[in-house]
Amino acid sequence: MHVHFLDPFRPRSSPVHRLDARVKFVLALAFILTTALAPMAAWPVYILLFALVLCIKILSDLGVRYVLRRSALALPFVLAALPMIFTIPGEPVALLHLGGWTITVTQPGLERFISIALKSWISMQSAILLAASTSFPDLLAAMRAVRVPRLLVAMFGLMWRYLFVLVDEAVRLLRGRAARSGQSSRPGQRAGGSIAWRARVAGGMAGNLFLRAFERSERIYMAMVARGYDGEVRHLPLPAVSAADWGILIVGLTVLGSLMRLGLLASL
Amino acid sequence: MHHSVEVENLSFSYPDGHLALSDVSLVIRPGEKVALVGPNGAGKSTLILHLNGILSGRGTIRICGLELNKSNLGRVRAQVGMVFQSPDDQLFSPTVFDDVAFGPLYQGLPKEEVHARVEQALQAVHMSDYVQRVSHHLSMGEKKRIAIATVLSMKPEVLVLDEPTAGLDPRSRRALINLLRELPLTMLISTHDMRMVCELFQRMVIMDEGCVVADGLTEQLMKDVRLLEAHGLERP
Numbered sequence: 119m120h121v122h123f124l125d126p127f128r129p130r131s132s133p134v135h136r137l138d139a140r141v142k143f144v145l146a147l148a149f150i151l152t153t154a155l156a157p158m159a160a161w162p163v164y165i166l167l168f169a170l171v172l173c174i175k176i177l178s179d180l181g182v183r184y185v186l187r188r189s190a191l192a193l194p195f196v197l198a199a200l201p202m203i204f205t206i207p208g209e210p211v212a213l214l215h216l217g218g219w220t221i222t223v224t225q226p227g228l229e230r231f232i233s234i235a236l237k238s239w240i241s242m243q244s245a246i247l248l249a250a251s252t253s254f255p256d257l258l259a260a261m262r263a264v265r266v267p268r269l270l271v272a273m274f275g276l277m278w279r280y281l282f283v284l285v286d287e288a289v290r291l292l293r294g295r296a297a298r299s300g301q302s303s304r305p306g307q308r309a310g311g312s313i314a315w316r317a318r319v320a321g322g323m324a325g326n327l328f329l330r331a332f333e334r335s336e337r338i339y340m341a342m343v344a345r346g347y348d349g350e351v352r353h354l355p356l357p358a359v360s361a362a363d364w365g366i367l368i369v370g371l372t373v374l375g376s377l378m379r380l381g382l383l384a385s386l
Numbered sequence: 387m388h389h390s391v392e393v394e395n396l397s398f399s400y401p402d403g404h405l406a407l408s409d410v411s412l413v414i415r416p417g418e419k420v421a422l423v424g425p426n427g428a429g430k431s432t433l434i435l436h437l438n439g440i441l442s443g444r445g446t447i448r449i450c451g452l453e454l455n456k457s458n459l460g461r462v463r464a465q466v467g468m469v470f471q472s473p474d475d476q477l478f479s480p481t482v483f484d485d486v487a488f489g490p491l492y493q494g495l496p497k498e499e500v501h502a503r504v505e506q507a508l509q510a511v512h513m514s515d516y517v518q519r520v521s522h523h524l525s526m527g528e529k530k531r532i533a534i535a536t537v538l539s540m541k542p543e544v545l546v547l548d549e550p551t552a553g554l555d556p557r558s559r560r561a562l563i564n565l566l567r568e569l570p571l572t573m574l575i576s577t578h579d580m581r582m583v584c585e586l587f588q589r590m591v592i593m594d595e596g597c598v599v600a601d602g603l604t605e606q607l608m609k610d611v612r613l614l615e616a617h618g619l620e621r622p
Contacts, residue, residue: 290475293440295488300464300540302493309460309493319488323478329522330474 126188126249134178135251138363139260140356145370146248150241152374156381159229163381164236170373171243178251185246192242199234203227254278263356272351276338284331291323388451390416390544390572391437398432398443406432407443408596414572416543421583421604422576424593425618430576431471433593434546437574438466450543464493467537467571471548473529477521482508482532485521489540507539508532511565527558531565538569545571551579581622584608592617 129135134142149171156163175182208226249257258278261271301309310316339347359367391414398407407429414420422430435441437449439459447454449462470476479485486507490500508514511531516524521532530550537545550566551559563582566573577583583590583604590607592600594617600607607613608621 287475290470290472291478293435294470294475294478296440297438297463297466297468297470298489298537298540299460299492300462300489301458301460302464302495303461307494311491311494315491319479322480322484325480326478326522 125254126246127253128180128184128250129253130179130251132177132179132251134174134247137251137366138359139252139256140263140359141363141367141370142248142252143257143260144264144367145374146244148371148374149244152378152381153237153241153244155378156237157384158233160233160381160384163377163384164233164240166377166380167240168236170377171240171247174247175243178247180247180250185243185250188246188250189239189242192238196235196238199231202234203231206230259353259356262353268351280331280334280338283334284327287330288327291327295319295323388448390414390418390450391574392446392448393433393436394446394448396433396436396443396445396447398436398441406596407436410445410593410596410598412591412598412601414544414574416572417570418589419566419573419587420575421587421590422574422593423578423580423583423590423619424599428593428617429596430593431548432596434468434548434574434576437544437546438463438468464489464540465543467534467540467542467545469530469533469537469545469547469550471552473526473533476533476536477529480520481517482513482519482521482524483517485532486535486539488536493540503539503541504535507535510538510569511535512561525558527554527561530554530558530562534565543572545569545573547573547575547577549577549579550575551577551582580608580620584622592619594618 149167153167156167172182175185203223204221204227206224206227208224210222211225211228212223214221214223252260255275258271258275261274262268299309301307391412393410393412396407396410397405399405410429410433412433422433424430432441436443436447439447439454439462442454450465452458452462452465454462477485479488483504486504487500490503495503504517505514508517511534513528513531513535516528516532521529524532534545534547534550547566550562554562559579559582563586566575567586575587587604590600590602590604591598592607592613599617600610600613611621614621
């Protein structure tokens, strides 16, 4: 009984899946950078960026619905930008009366909020595409290849490997609790205990999980040392990027570069 | 007079479509001690998880005459003392006392009774001195016994154990077998320890690939070497 739902990788045989992970990683980062640097209210640029990500979605055979559903994950983070609607000075669009307070919705505030929401949503989709079309080990290898610090990549790798173990462990703990959460046969006995008591139990479980993760990390480290680990992570060299993939990388970066330029022109 | 455990035509598939139980039926009479054997992946643990409704498949399950459904889940869980394979899954509280008291406290029993039950349960597993110990630092054998105490404190009618002797040294294993022998409860014990099965259980149920393939007297089934071999088992 293992938890698999966390793994975003969806194996398919699309051109996007076959593309070299290093190229995909660089292009996804460049895409997110372009999106982040696009100026406020540059609507045409947003539309083009969205069209681009939509094309890749269709090419990737993952299903547009799948990516859109997962991209809803970005929505809660957008809330952080919500106060902008009211705090950025400018031409008022609407007045809200809350009790004795009057809040002004300004046009620049609204534009900025919508821009940020759209930009984070579009960026999220490209990240989802990357994660869904590249297996995690390939992604780690790609990060190493483009010189993300090795220790950081090693930590990502270990975290990924043991996240599942930890979730399984948590599930088993919860099961152990459920199995003993019974009801007395005596009438009038309310089961469940007080909220404070239940919170204490849950706290104990969380602490337990932490201790176990901690002890497990020590065992893993010992197993690594036993096999010669000296603080340096070594890997087999990757094969060279093919000419076709180089071509895609260059075309992709050129397209993103011109989109960035278009954004800058629009803001002038 | 009802039976302790009645499972009728139980089938269950995991979300990935893998059929883990297919049409399993099993009746255990009060006071009976039954061994559940079979290779890894045969469905033993899946069956066990059904007995108190942690998993639910198609088919009916009655525990002590109560049909298992959402509304009496709590009652059934108090009747079935389930001990998991890894005691670490069972011992999630800071001290041994907290763990053994969890069941009674959850049921909302008065304080004096909780204390009395913890004492009785620890006495039954011969671990009375461990009340204030930290579960985390006990040995495997000690953890197993405490895990059994955590369900004894609920005064269950049926004791269900998943591979209780796995990972124990000979002395702890012997102590556990003696403990199981002296506990006067209905038992269903999933195990690979065939020597213990011969010694302790009159009745044995063999499962393989999600089905009950044999159910009968241990003495007789153990003689059938062909049957045992066909299901990846060995005569001790």
